Amino acid sequence: QAQLVESGGGSVQAGGSLRLSCAASGNAYSNMGWFRQAPGKEREGVASINTRTGRTYYADSVAGRFTISRDTANNTLYLQMNSLKPEDTAMYYCAATFRWVIPPGLLATDYGYWGQGTQVTVSS
Numbered sequence: 001q002a003q004l005v006e007s008g009g010g011s012v013q014a015g016g017s018l019r020l021s022c023a024a025s026g027n028a029y030s031n032m033g034w035f036r037q038a039p040g041k042e043r044e045g046v047a048s049i050n051t052r053t054g055r056t057y058y059a060d061s062v063a064g065r066f067t068i069s070r071d072t073a074n075n076t077l078y079l080q081m082n083s084l085k086p087e088d089t090a091m092y093y094c095a096a097t098f099r100w101v102i103p104p105g106l107l108a109t110d111y112g113y114w115g116q117g118t119q120v121t122v123s124s
Contacts, residue, residue, distance in 0.1 A: 001025075002024070002025055002026055002029075002096060002113040003024070003025040003113075004022055004023070004024050004025075004094045004095070004096060004113055004114060004115035005022065005023045005094075005115055005116070006020060006021065006022050006092065006093065006094050006115040006116065006117060006118040007020070007021050007022075007023070007118060008020040008021045008118060009092060009118030009119045009120045010119075010120070010121070011121040011122075011123065012084055012120075012121075012122055012123070013122070013123050013124075014084060014085055014086055014122055014123065014124050015083060015084065016084050016122070017080070017081060017082045017083075017084065018081045018084065018120060019078060019079065019080050019081070020034065020078065020079040020081065020092055020094075020118060020120075021076055021077070021078055022034075022076065022077040022078070022079075022094030022115055023074075023075065023076055024075045024076065024077060024094075024096060025075070026075070027051075027072060027075045028098060029051055029096040029097060029098055029113075030050070030051060030052065030097060030098055030099060030100055030101065031048055031049070031050055031051065031096070031097050031099075031100075031101040031105045031110070031111070032048065032049055032051060032070065032077050032094070032095065032096045032097075033045060033046070033047060033048035033049070033068075033094075033095045033096075033105055033106065033110075033111060034046045034047045034048075034066075034068060034077075034079045034092060034093070034094060034095070035092070035093045035095055035108055035111075036088075036090035036091065036092045036093070036120075037090055037091050037093070037117075038089060038090040038091075041090075043093070043108045044059065044106075045059055045104075045105070045106025045107060045108065046058070046059050046062055046066060046079070046092070046106075047059070047062065047066055047067075047068035047079060047106075048068065048101075048104060048105035048106055049068050049069070049070055049077070050101075050103070050105070051070065051072075054070075055103070056068050057103060057104030057105060057106060058104075059106060061087075062081075062088075065081065065082050065083045065084075066079060066080065066081050066082070067079070067080040067082075068080075077094055077096075079092070081120070084120075084122045085122060086122050086123065086124045087122075088120060088122050089120060089121050089122050090119075090120060091117040091118070091119050091120075092117060092118050092119075092120050093114055093115055093116075093117045094114070094115040095108070095111035095113065095114050095115070096111060096112075096113045097110060097111045097112050097113065098112075099112070
């Protein structure tokens with residue numbers, strides 16, 4: 001049974017940075033990603049990584065500010081978030097799948113395993 005545990009969320013002022021971590025059990029996933037969900041909004045894909053090729057994809061809203069990366073030795077997924085904006089405020093979730101995903105892999109329906117989420121709050 002795959003398990004994903006996020007950490008690293010918190011409260012920051014606009015322009016600040018946070019790094020989210022996702023400790024994953026096992027390392028045979030084909031794709032991993034970060035999603036977020038703000039109150040009253042649908043869950044949206046933020047960034048994904050193909051674990052075979054290392055190729056990364058980003059939502060337009062975070063491209064150039066967020067970086068997804070993976071430490072295979074420690075089975076940990078990261079999301080470095082810079083230049084944070086109030087509109088980045090949301091619960092952030094780590095997701096993974098063993099199945100092949102059509103790029104960019106930012107659809108929640110592509111993933112079968114989810115963490116419990118970590119809250120990110122950005123104040124203006």
